[in-house]
Amino acid sequence: MPKPRDMDREEALSLVRRLMNADFMDEEEAGEALTRLERGLACPHISDYIYGDPAEPTAEQIVDRALTYKPFAL
Template structure:
């Protein structure tokens, strides 16, 4: 994860508000099927520059109780890959 002073990246192909809106939909189970939910999560992973499944983990297994959708987006944008 990026350090506390590192600037957050911006989503690709959507605004932070749009990303938060999609996270809000997933959190509220506002989708017609599991396939639609998977498509939304895949779109968020790509737009937020995360490895597959990262956004789902932040939504379904958060590090804090009841995170706000904006917090999920911030955490996803703060993801920083590292070399092993």
């Protein structure tokens, strides 16, 4: 059963924008933001969406992609 999302889109957008702009005091704070996003959006791939996509998507595209993530059972 998928984990429920407990972060709204606006909060996620704010964190993703800060990560994309490197608007954090240090790496620990950025790591905490990524963890909040992973848990809050129930998407373990959010860091890949932010840092690993060569197409450089917008924050809105990243959050929308994370919101559509659905885990699958093996």
